[in-house]
Amino acid sequence: MKNSTRFVLTLRKLALLFLRDLAVARSYRAAFLIEIFQALFGVAGFYFLSRFVESAKLEKSLPPGANYFSFALVGIAFFDYLSVGLHTFDASLQEARQNGTLENLLVTQTSLPVILAGSSLYPFALMSLRTAIYIGWGAALFGFPLSGANWLGAFLVLAASVLAFSGLGILSASYLLIFKRGNPVNWAILGLSTVAGGMMYPVSVLPVWLQHVARLIPITYSLEGMRAAILGHATLRELVPSLAGLVVFAVVLLPISFAIFSWALRRTKIAGTLTHF
């Protein structure tokens, strides 16, 4: 089969898996509506919390032009991408194991990495929609600043972030293949990212040694870039440091995670534990 044909087939399979998840989600309409209003409550809560904590000292720590509400909203909305990136691959693997479709998927002409990649598209798309709803409610009701944002820059930061986070997610799925449950990869990365990634407060308020640790996790670059693009109106040139950091993570993590995943998959076929959970 020609490479171009194989590429088109793979894209088609990714689309099919996305449409599968969309169709399943569509069959639970009420859950989707609840999601929209749940975001409203979340944004309102952060708005009133931010009015409580705003102070002159805090303003100095934030990027120029940002108040605490907009700072925290970007942090919370985009931190969830990391969470989706970490969970989506092992969640889809676990779901296929539990609903009995994994064996039937694996005897098709589609490799497990393509199945997992296709199964991650809907969660990422849903996350994007949720983020848009968060920011939309924030702008409509609580003065979140949309004008002047560099949306192209934000999109590039988001794309690079998804690639970097996916590398971590594939590592996490590799762990799940071998150990089945209890994932310390997710736990360590999410825990460290929550403390040092700058979700709710700037990295600059951390102790110096923890600021160095923050440079070793991708969410730091992701949130810095996203805030600079949306709140700081940064140009593409100004976003290069954040983008470069994320690209380095993606270039290093993706090949390593694919290699480890292939090894783990082969291991489960040898041990006969592929469908165990």
Place this chain on the structure above:
Amino acid sequence: MTNFALSLENVEKYFPPATSGWRALLHPISRLTIPALRGVSFDVKHGEILALVGANGAGKSTLLRILTTLLIPTRGCAQVCGFDVAREPAKVRLQIGYHTGADACFYSRLSAKENLLLFAGLNNLSQSEASTRIAELTEPFGLGALLDRQVRTLSTGNIHRLGLARAMLHRPSVLLLDEPTRSLDPLAAAEFRRFLVQRLVGGHGTTMIFASHTLAEVEQLAGRIAVLDNGRLLACDTLAGLKATAKAATLEESLEVVTRRAPRETQ
């Protein structure tokens, strides 16, 4: 095309011992010490129907899962239409259709048609090819009224028909069925067998390997019967051949004689 649809040569499969808790965490990769298949060899010709028979744990499902590329054999060589299951799994998967007797093997919130279109696409069929193929399978598989219904609303018997249709979507040369009537009531199982005989076995040339505990099913469908016990192949013969070798009147008696003669081992 090779002479044989399936060819197994001295296939062995060993599993690691089951562990849990701290032992599983500290030693996730154990040595493969538990035998499931021990030197199994046989061939299956194109268009032949072979039944795998044996007690629970005899190795029937392990053998089928090796042939579907879901397991890698520890030693030996297994080929499907000339392709090695360990070295050429993608080519093997192109040749096979696989259906287990499990009830939950579809996306229950999707319709039967949506499920078939998804699996057809994952088997490299285009949208138009998939639609044509589903239309071809609708009448013989009795799927007409089921296609637009969510799978969760279908009876177990209909889910199995759908599973078989899914396995046949890409026109596989070899059909592998693992206890296809396991969860069906006797009437539904009889209907399913009639369906298999009329629609698949009757001159379609599809090679079929199925594992079963139902001896009536084995007698009705199989051209040859492979008897597995404790991972070993004890016999592989026609029904008449098995009866003659065992000097028995029925398949049940033949199996008793064949398995009683087998060496007993403690693991």
